[in-house]
Amino acid sequence: MTELFKKYHDGTCTEEEKALLEAWYLQYNEQQDANLSYRQFKAVKDRIFRELPGNHTSFLKAGARLMAAAALIGVIITIALYFLTGTPKPAGQPLVNDVPPGINKAILKLADGRRINLNDAKNGRLMVQSGIQIIKNSAGQVTYQASGAAATDHSPNTITTPKGGQWKIQLPDGTNVWLNAATSLTFPSSFAQLKNRSVSLDGEAYFEVAKDKAHPFIVQSTGQQVEVLGTHFDINCYRDEPTARTTLAEGSVKIATDKGDGAKYLTPGKQAILSGGRLTVSDADLQENLAWVNGQFWFNDESIQSIMRKLARWYDIDVQYQGQPSKDGLNGRISRYKNISQVLRALAATQTIHFKMEGRRVTVMK
Secondary structure: OHHHHHHHHHOOOOHHHHHHHHHHHHOHHHOOOOOOOHHHHHHHHHHHHHHOOOOOOOOOOOOHHHHHHHHHHOOOOHHHHHHHHOOOOOOOOOOOOOOOOOEEOOEEEOOOOOEEEOOOOOOEEEEEEOOEEEEEOOOOOEEEEEOHHHOOOOOEEEEEEOOOEEEEEEOOOOOEEEEOOOEEEEEEOOOOOOOOEEEEEEOEEEEEOOOOOOOOEEEEEOOEEEEEOOOEEEEEOOOOOOOEEEEEEEOOEEEEEOOOOOOEEEOOOEEEEEEOOEEEEEEOOHHHHOHHHHOEEEEEEEOHHHHHHHHHHHHOOEEEEEOOOOOOOEEEEEEOOOOHHHHHHHHHOOOOOEEEEEOOEEEEEO
Protein backbone atom coordinates (compact mmCIF):
# COMPACT_ATOMS: atom_id res chain seq x y z
CA MET A 1 0.00 0.00 0.00
CA THR A 2 2.83 2.38 0.89
CA GLU A 3 4.35 1.64 -2.51
CA LEU A 4 1.14 2.78 -4.22
CA PHE A 5 1.28 6.15 -2.46
CA LYS A 6 4.93 6.48 -3.44
CA LYS A 7 4.02 5.79 -7.06
CA TYR A 8 1.38 8.54 -6.91
CA HIS A 9 3.85 10.98 -5.36
CA ASP A 10 6.47 10.11 -8.04
CA GLY A 11 3.96 10.33 -10.89
CA THR A 12 4.27 6.67 -11.91
CA CYS A 13 0.73 5.51 -11.08
CA THR A 14 -1.44 4.07 -13.81
CA GLU A 15 -4.54 6.10 -14.69
CA GLU A 16 -6.71 3.60 -12.81
CA GLU A 17 -4.57 3.76 -9.67
CA LYS A 18 -4.42 7.56 -9.82
CA ALA A 19 -8.20 7.87 -10.24
CA LEU A 20 -8.88 5.55 -7.31
CA LEU A 21 -6.53 7.38 -4.96
CA GLU A 22 -7.92 10.79 -5.93
CA ALA A 23 -11.47 9.57 -5.46
CA TRP A 24 -10.49 8.06 -2.14
CA TYR A 25 -8.77 11.24 -0.98
CA LEU A 26 -11.87 13.33 -1.65
CA GLN A 27 -13.53 11.22 1.02
CA TYR A 28 -11.06 12.65 3.56
CA ASN A 29 -13.06 15.78 4.24
CA GLU A 30 -16.06 13.64 5.14
CA GLN A 31 -14.14 12.37 8.17
CA GLN A 32 -12.92 13.91 11.40
CA ASP A 33 -10.21 11.47 12.46
CA ALA A 34 -7.33 10.52 10.16
CA ASN A 35 -5.38 8.46 12.78
CA LEU A 36 -5.78 4.71 12.56
CA SER A 37 -4.31 1.90 14.60
CA TYR A 38 -2.10 -0.64 12.84
CA ARG A 39 -5.00 -3.10 12.85
CA GLN A 40 -7.30 -0.54 11.23
CA PHE A 41 -4.58 0.39 8.76
CA LYS A 42 -4.14 -3.22 7.67
CA ALA A 43 -7.89 -3.73 7.26
CA VAL A 44 -8.17 -0.62 5.10
CA LYS A 45 -5.10 -1.56 3.07
CA ASP A 46 -6.43 -5.04 2.35
CA ARG A 47 -9.80 -3.68 1.31
CA ILE A 48 -8.27 -1.14 -1.07
CA PHE A 49 -6.05 -3.80 -2.58
CA ARG A 50 -9.06 -5.89 -3.54
CA GLU A 51 -10.38 -2.89 -5.53
CA LEU A 52 -7.18 -2.07 -7.42
CA PRO A 53 -6.75 -2.88 -11.14
CA GLY A 54 -5.98 -6.53 -11.68
CA ASN A 55 -7.90 -7.57 -8.59
CA HIS A 56 -11.36 -6.59 -9.83
CA THR A 57 -13.00 -7.90 -12.97
CA SER A 58 -14.92 -4.76 -13.92
CA PHE A 59 -12.86 -1.80 -12.72
CA LEU A 60 -13.71 1.51 -14.44
CA LYS A 61 -11.02 4.07 -15.21
CA ALA A 62 -12.70 7.08 -13.61
CA GLY A 63 -16.30 6.84 -12.56
CA ALA A 64 -19.01 5.31 -10.47
CA ARG A 65 -17.21 2.08 -9.56
CA LEU A 66 -14.18 4.03 -8.44
CA MET A 67 -16.50 5.97 -6.17
CA ALA A 68 -17.91 2.72 -4.81
CA ALA A 69 -14.38 1.52 -4.05
CA ALA A 70 -13.57 4.81 -2.34
CA ALA A 71 -16.79 4.68 -0.32
CA LEU A 72 -15.74 1.32 1.10
CA ILE A 73 -12.72 2.90 2.74
CA GLY A 74 -14.51 5.68 4.57
CA VAL A 75 -11.41 7.19 6.23
CA ILE A 76 -8.00 8.48 5.22
CA ILE A 77 -4.85 7.29 6.95
CA THR A 78 -1.97 9.54 7.95
CA ILE A 79 0.47 7.95 5.52
CA ALA A 80 -1.85 8.82 2.63
CA LEU A 81 -1.78 12.47 3.66
CA TYR A 82 2.00 12.43 3.57
CA PHE A 83 2.41 10.89 0.16
CA LEU A 84 -0.47 12.78 -1.47
CA THR A 85 0.33 16.23 -0.09
CA GLY A 86 3.90 16.08 1.21
CA THR A 87 2.89 16.84 4.80
CA PRO A 88 0.12 15.54 7.03
CA LYS A 89 -2.78 17.99 7.40
CA PRO A 90 -5.20 17.92 10.32
CA ALA A 91 -8.86 17.38 9.48
CA GLY A 92 -11.15 20.37 9.50
CA GLN A 93 -8.42 23.04 9.23
CA PRO A 94 -10.29 26.02 7.71
CA LEU A 95 -9.02 28.71 5.38
CA VAL A 96 -8.69 32.20 6.83
CA ASN A 97 -11.70 33.35 4.79
CA ASP A 98 -14.23 30.55 4.61
CA VAL A 99 -17.53 30.43 2.73
CA PRO A 100 -20.45 28.31 3.95
CA PRO A 101 -22.48 26.14 1.57
CA GLY A 102 -25.71 27.23 -0.10
CA ILE A 103 -29.06 27.04 1.67
CA ASN A 104 -32.76 26.80 0.80
CA LYS A 105 -33.68 30.23 -0.56
CA ALA A 106 -35.68 31.51 -3.50
CA ILE A 107 -37.87 34.36 -4.72
CA LEU A 108 -41.37 33.77 -6.13
CA LYS A 109 -42.53 36.50 -8.53
CA LEU A 110 -46.26 36.67 -9.26
CA ALA A 111 -47.86 37.87 -12.50
CA ASP A 112 -48.81 41.22 -10.93
CA GLY A 113 -45.18 41.91 -9.98
CA ARG A 114 -45.42 40.99 -6.29
CA ARG A 115 -42.37 39.16 -4.95
CA ILE A 116 -42.28 36.68 -2.07
CA ASN A 117 -39.02 35.86 -0.30
CA LEU A 118 -39.71 32.17 0.29
CA ASN A 119 -36.99 31.42 2.83
CA ASP A 120 -38.18 34.27 5.08
CA ALA A 121 -41.90 33.56 4.62
CA LYS A 122 -43.74 31.79 7.42
CA ASN A 123 -45.36 28.39 6.87
CA GLY A 124 -48.99 28.40 5.80
CA ARG A 125 -50.85 30.35 3.13
CA LEU A 126 -48.57 32.86 1.46
CA MET A 127 -50.92 34.42 -1.07
CA VAL A 128 -54.22 34.04 -2.87
CA GLN A 129 -53.89 34.78 -6.58
CA SER A 130 -57.15 34.81 -8.59
CA GLY A 131 -58.54 32.06 -6.37
CA ILE A 132 -55.30 30.06 -6.33
CA GLN A 133 -53.76 29.48 -2.91
CA ILE A 134 -49.97 29.49 -2.67
CA ILE A 135 -48.94 27.53 0.43
CA LYS A 136 -45.61 26.89 2.16
CA ASN A 137 -45.82 23.64 4.10
CA SER A 138 -43.91 22.55 7.22
CA ALA A 139 -41.18 21.00 5.08
CA GLY A 140 -40.58 24.35 3.37
CA GLN A 141 -42.04 23.22 0.03
CA VAL A 142 -44.27 25.64 -1.90
CA THR A 143 -47.46 24.22 -3.41
CA TYR A 144 -50.27 25.64 -5.55
CA GLN A 145 -53.89 24.75 -4.80
CA ALA A 146 -56.46 25.97 -7.33
CA SER A 147 -60.23 26.18 -6.93
CA GLY A 148 -62.76 25.91 -9.77
CA ALA A 149 -63.00 29.67 -10.02
CA ALA A 150 -59.31 29.87 -10.88
CA ALA A 151 -59.37 27.23 -13.59
CA THR A 152 -58.81 29.70 -16.41
CA ASP A 153 -56.15 31.83 -14.70
CA HIS A 154 -52.94 31.07 -16.55
CA SER A 155 -50.94 34.05 -15.32
CA PRO A 156 -47.18 33.35 -15.36
CA ASN A 157 -45.33 32.89 -12.08
CA THR A 158 -41.54 32.65 -11.80
CA ILE A 159 -39.51 31.06 -9.03
CA THR A 160 -35.81 31.97 -8.96
CA THR A 161 -32.98 30.63 -6.83
CA PRO A 162 -29.92 32.87 -6.50
CA LYS A 163 -26.31 31.72 -6.38
CA GLY A 164 -25.98 29.86 -3.09
CA GLY A 165 -29.64 28.82 -3.09
CA GLN A 166 -31.90 25.87 -3.92
CA TRP A 167 -35.63 25.14 -3.57
CA LYS A 168 -38.36 22.56 -4.10
CA ILE A 169 -41.76 23.50 -5.48
CA GLN A 170 -44.93 21.61 -6.40
CA LEU A 171 -46.57 23.03 -9.51
CA PRO A 172 -50.36 23.37 -9.91
CA ASP A 173 -50.60 19.95 -11.64
CA GLY A 174 -48.79 18.15 -8.81
CA THR A 175 -45.40 18.01 -10.55
CA ASN A 176 -42.49 18.29 -8.10
CA VAL A 177 -39.45 20.33 -9.14
CA TRP A 178 -36.09 20.68 -7.39
CA LEU A 179 -34.23 23.83 -8.46
CA ASN A 180 -30.44 24.00 -8.26
CA ALA A 181 -28.59 27.26 -7.57
CA ALA A 182 -28.89 30.18 -10.03
CA THR A 183 -32.00 28.72 -11.65
CA SER A 184 -35.29 30.22 -12.86
CA LEU A 185 -38.54 28.38 -13.65
CA THR A 186 -41.61 30.07 -15.16
CA PHE A 187 -45.02 28.32 -15.10
CA PRO A 188 -48.74 29.26 -15.25
CA SER A 189 -50.83 29.73 -12.11
CA SER A 190 -53.04 26.89 -13.35
CA PHE A 191 -52.70 24.25 -16.08
CA ALA A 192 -56.47 23.69 -16.24
CA GLN A 193 -58.02 23.93 -19.74
CA LEU A 194 -54.58 24.16 -21.36
CA LYS A 195 -53.66 21.74 -24.12
CA ASN A 196 -50.12 21.34 -22.80
CA ARG A 197 -48.47 21.87 -19.44
CA SER A 198 -45.67 24.15 -20.59
CA VAL A 199 -42.93 25.65 -18.38
CA SER A 200 -39.71 27.51 -19.10
CA LEU A 201 -36.34 26.73 -17.47
CA ASP A 202 -33.03 28.56 -17.21
CA GLY A 203 -30.43 26.77 -15.09
CA GLU A 204 -30.82 23.25 -13.67
CA ALA A 205 -33.82 21.43 -12.26
CA TYR A 206 -34.90 17.89 -11.49
CA PHE A 207 -38.53 17.09 -12.40
CA GLU A 208 -40.88 14.41 -11.12
CA VAL A 209 -43.78 15.00 -13.49
CA ALA A 210 -47.34 14.15 -12.48
CA LYS A 211 -48.86 11.70 -14.97
CA ASP A 212 -51.46 13.11 -17.35
CA LYS A 213 -51.56 11.39 -20.75
CA ALA A 214 -54.00 13.92 -22.17
CA HIS A 215 -51.78 16.91 -21.39
CA PRO A 216 -48.05 16.56 -22.20
CA PHE A 217 -45.61 18.32 -19.88
CA ILE A 218 -43.19 20.48 -21.87
CA VAL A 219 -40.00 22.15 -20.65
CA GLN A 220 -38.73 24.97 -22.83
CA SER A 221 -35.08 25.91 -22.43
CA THR A 222 -32.44 27.59 -24.57
CA GLY A 223 -32.23 25.74 -27.88
CA GLN A 224 -34.49 22.79 -27.04
CA GLN A 225 -37.89 21.51 -25.99
CA VAL A 226 -38.39 18.46 -23.75
CA GLU A 227 -41.79 16.74 -23.83
CA VAL A 228 -43.00 14.09 -21.37
CA LEU A 229 -46.24 12.60 -20.05
CA GLY A 230 -45.09 11.57 -16.58
CA THR A 231 -41.48 10.84 -15.71
CA HIS A 232 -38.37 11.75 -13.69
CA PHE A 233 -35.55 13.66 -15.37
CA ASP A 234 -32.92 16.35 -14.93
CA ILE A 235 -32.17 19.27 -17.24
CA ASN A 236 -28.91 21.19 -16.96
CA CYS A 237 -29.09 24.21 -19.28
CA TYR A 238 -26.96 26.88 -17.61
CA ARG A 239 -25.96 29.57 -20.06
CA ASP A 240 -22.31 29.42 -18.97
CA GLU A 241 -22.05 25.70 -19.76
CA PRO A 242 -20.86 24.57 -23.20
CA THR A 243 -23.70 22.04 -23.53
CA ALA A 244 -27.25 21.44 -22.30
CA ARG A 245 -27.83 17.98 -20.82
CA THR A 246 -31.10 16.15 -20.26
CA THR A 247 -30.75 13.01 -18.14
CA LEU A 248 -33.60 10.50 -17.78
CA ALA A 249 -34.09 8.55 -14.55
CA GLU A 250 -37.56 7.07 -15.17
CA GLY A 251 -40.13 6.93 -17.97
CA SER A 252 -39.41 8.42 -21.40
CA VAL A 253 -38.90 11.85 -22.93
CA LYS A 254 -38.93 13.38 -26.39
CA ILE A 255 -36.41 16.12 -27.15
CA ALA A 256 -36.39 18.45 -30.14
CA THR A 257 -34.18 21.40 -31.00
CA ASP A 258 -35.40 24.89 -31.87
CA LYS A 259 -34.03 24.29 -35.36
CA GLY A 260 -36.59 21.56 -35.93
CA ASP A 261 -34.02 18.79 -36.43
CA GLY A 262 -35.09 15.19 -35.88
CA ALA A 263 -36.36 14.57 -32.36
CA LYS A 264 -34.53 12.24 -29.98
CA TYR A 265 -36.21 9.83 -27.55
CA LEU A 266 -34.61 8.87 -24.25
CA THR A 267 -34.99 5.73 -22.18
CA PRO A 268 -33.95 5.49 -18.50
CA GLY A 269 -30.18 5.81 -18.00
CA LYS A 270 -29.70 7.83 -21.19
CA GLN A 271 -28.70 11.45 -21.66
CA ALA A 272 -29.28 13.90 -24.50
CA ILE A 273 -26.54 16.47 -25.07
CA LEU A 274 -27.26 19.66 -27.00
CA SER A 275 -24.12 21.23 -28.45
CA GLY A 276 -23.90 23.66 -31.33
CA GLY A 277 -27.59 23.19 -32.04
CA ARG A 278 -27.24 19.41 -32.49
CA LEU A 279 -28.53 16.64 -30.24
CA THR A 280 -26.67 13.43 -29.41
CA VAL A 281 -27.66 10.61 -27.07
CA SER A 282 -25.31 8.68 -24.82
CA ASP A 283 -25.30 6.56 -21.67
CA ALA A 284 -25.55 8.51 -18.42
CA ASP A 285 -24.27 7.86 -14.91
CA LEU A 286 -27.39 8.66 -12.90
CA GLN A 287 -25.53 8.85 -9.59
CA GLU A 288 -23.17 11.43 -11.05
CA ASN A 289 -25.76 13.51 -12.88
CA LEU A 290 -28.28 13.52 -10.04
CA ALA A 291 -25.73 13.87 -7.22
CA TRP A 292 -26.73 17.50 -6.55
CA VAL A 293 -30.30 16.42 -5.75
CA ASN A 294 -28.86 14.08 -3.11
CA GLY A 295 -26.60 16.75 -1.61
CA GLN A 296 -23.30 15.78 -3.24
CA PHE A 297 -20.70 16.95 -5.71
CA TRP A 298 -19.68 14.03 -7.92
CA PHE A 299 -16.68 14.52 -10.18
CA ASN A 300 -15.97 11.98 -12.91
CA ASP A 301 -12.81 12.82 -14.86
CA GLU A 302 -14.06 16.42 -14.71
CA SER A 303 -12.04 19.50 -15.66
CA ILE A 304 -11.23 22.08 -12.99
CA GLN A 305 -13.10 24.71 -15.05
CA SER A 306 -16.30 22.63 -14.94
CA ILE A 307 -15.87 21.96 -11.22
CA MET A 308 -15.31 25.65 -10.45
CA ARG A 309 -18.47 26.65 -12.34
CA LYS A 310 -20.42 24.36 -10.03
CA LEU A 311 -18.71 25.72 -6.95
CA ALA A 312 -19.25 29.32 -8.08
CA ARG A 313 -23.00 28.78 -8.33
CA TRP A 314 -23.37 26.88 -5.07
CA TYR A 315 -21.06 28.98 -2.88
CA ASP A 316 -21.73 32.31 -4.63
CA ILE A 317 -18.04 32.98 -5.28
CA ASP A 318 -16.07 34.69 -8.04
CA VAL A 319 -13.49 32.47 -9.74
CA GLN A 320 -10.29 33.65 -11.40
CA TYR A 321 -7.43 31.73 -12.97
CA GLN A 322 -3.74 32.43 -12.64
CA GLY A 323 -1.93 30.74 -15.50
CA GLN A 324 -3.24 27.93 -17.66
CA PRO A 325 -5.39 25.49 -15.63
CA SER A 326 -4.39 21.85 -15.55
CA LYS A 327 -6.03 19.66 -18.20
CA ASP A 328 -6.11 16.67 -15.85
CA GLY A 329 -9.57 15.37 -15.03
CA LEU A 330 -10.46 15.02 -11.35
CA ASN A 331 -12.47 12.25 -9.71
CA GLY A 332 -14.35 11.95 -6.46
CA ARG A 333 -17.36 12.99 -4.46
CA ILE A 334 -17.90 15.20 -1.45
CA SER A 335 -20.90 16.64 0.38
CA ARG A 336 -22.35 19.92 -0.92
CA TYR A 337 -22.87 20.90 2.71
CA LYS A 338 -19.18 21.32 3.55
CA ASN A 339 -17.62 24.76 3.76
CA ILE A 340 -15.74 25.63 0.60
CA SER A 341 -12.38 25.37 2.39
CA GLN A 342 -12.90 21.62 2.79
CA VAL A 343 -13.80 21.17 -0.87
CA LEU A 344 -10.83 23.23 -2.09
CA ARG A 345 -8.42 21.47 0.26
CA ALA A 346 -9.54 18.09 -1.07
CA LEU A 347 -9.10 19.24 -4.68
CA ALA A 348 -5.69 20.78 -3.94
CA ALA A 349 -4.53 17.48 -2.45
CA THR A 350 -4.22 16.08 -5.98
CA GLN A 351 -1.24 18.45 -6.41
CA THR A 352 -2.49 19.48 -9.86
CA ILE A 353 -3.99 22.79 -8.70
CA HIS A 354 -3.83 25.22 -5.78
CA PHE A 355 -6.15 27.92 -4.54
CA LYS A 356 -6.02 31.36 -2.97
CA MET A 357 -9.06 32.86 -1.24
CA GLU A 358 -9.73 36.54 -0.73
CA GLY A 359 -13.23 37.01 0.65
CA ARG A 360 -15.51 35.47 -1.97
CA ARG A 361 -12.87 35.52 -4.68
CA VAL A 362 -11.12 32.21 -5.36
CA THR A 363 -8.04 32.17 -7.57
CA VAL A 364 -7.12 28.84 -9.19
CA MET A 365 -3.36 28.41 -9.60
CA LYS A 366 -1.15 25.73 -11.09
